[in-house]
Amino acid sequence: MWSEPGAFEVAPGVHRIPLPLPNDGLRAVNVYAIEDGDGLVMVDSGWALDEAKDQLEAALGTLGKGFEDIRRFLVTHVHRDHFTMAVSLRRLFGTKVGLGLGEQPSLRHLMHVREDGNVADLRKWGASDLAELWIKVMHRSDRGAEALRDYEEPDEWLDRGVLGLEHRELEVVPTPGHTRGHVVFVDHTAKVLFSGDHVLPHITPSIGFEPLRPALPLGDYMSSLRLTRQLPDLRLLPAHGPVTDSSHARVDELLDFHEQRLEEIGRAVAGTAFETARKIGWTRRQRRFDDLDMFNQVLAVGETAAHLDVLVERGELTRTENAGVLEYSA
Incomplete structure (x- = not known):
């Protein structure tokens, strides 16, 4: 039921607002409205879709607010379902937008419609046929227009530190892994963690799916999980799925999962990443x-x-490396 429309108070002055996603197995994305004086600060914004915009407006209306009351968007990462609604509403209302500093290279790559790094990666991993299919499906003639329409630079690049709002403080913690510039926000007074896609209650986020993939995205992700584990045990406010009461418990589960997955993939290794992926099971099923x-x-x-x-x-x-293709062996 977590994806049902509405505005749900999850901490004093903090409201979870699920917004729809198009044909997406994640079902919805949670954005969070933080009451701040007579205005609002939003954590994440949703996908710039008419249906999502209407649903956000209706949810804010139940709080006696409108788009004009949003002072600031604080965005956990550059993926479309978190960032693009903020860009769209800024064009109408001048709302300030903040994004993690580590996302700067990826965002500028997207905005200038440079070569799709996913294609080069797939070929390197031995999945050349899948790379050609990706090109056929994803590289439409309007790709450049979409990038120019949906993406712009933020007003501020967020790095580690404390953001002072009118009536509360949020700690910005860089957590690379899901993307290279992902950040989470901690409200130590309310004892909540706005975790974006870094820590999700029911699934593990994709790792390194971005146009400029870092050298060791899973290593980055597991290091970020350990860093999150060093924070106090907080109420988890995720981008996808229901609110849960212990960030520590879920971080421990995710670290255990990836250790088990490392063992499984180590046993299954079969040349290329593509060949190895075909030997193991996917999803809980x-x-x-x-x-x-x-x-x-x-x-x-x-x-x-x-x-x-x-x-x-x-x-x-x-x-x-053999003819540009990476091969792995025990």
Whole structure:
């Protein structure tokens, strides 16, 4: 029921607002409205869709507020379902938008419609046929127009530190992994963690799916999880899924999951990341790789590569390059 429309108070003066996503298995994205004096500060914004905009307006209306009352958007990362509504509403109302400093290279890459790094990565991972399908489906003639329409630079780049609002403070904590510039926000007084896609209650986020993939995205993600574990145990306010009471409990589960996945992938290693991905199960239902749709196949190959590279870093596998394709072995 977490995806049902409305505005739900999850801490004093903090309201969770689920917004719809188009044909997305995640069902919805949670944005959070923080009461701040006579205005609002939003954590994340949603996808710039008419349906989402209408739903956000209706939810704010139940709080006696409108778009003009939003003073600031604080965005956890650059993915479309978190960032683009903020850009759209800024054009209408001049609302300030903040985004993690680590997202600067990826955002500028998107805005200038440069070569899709996902294609080069797929070829490197031995998935050349999947790369060609990705090009066919994703590289439409209007791709450049979409990038220019949906993306703009923020008003402020957020780095580690404390943001002073009118009646509360939020600590900005960089948590690279899901994206290279992901940040979370901590309200120590209210004892809540606005976790974006870094810590989700029911699923583990995709790792390193971005146009400028870092060298070791899973290593970055697990380090960020350990950093989050060093924070106080907070109420978890995620971008997808219901609010839960213990950030520590979920972080421990995610770290355990990835250690188990590393062991599984280490046992299954079969040459390229693509070949290895086809040997293991996906989702809780352990679905076969060939039964996944194209988008999830791309995510699966990237996830497999991220785990293989950590195993190489740990000295458990070796990696060689043959005609531009990476091959892994025990």
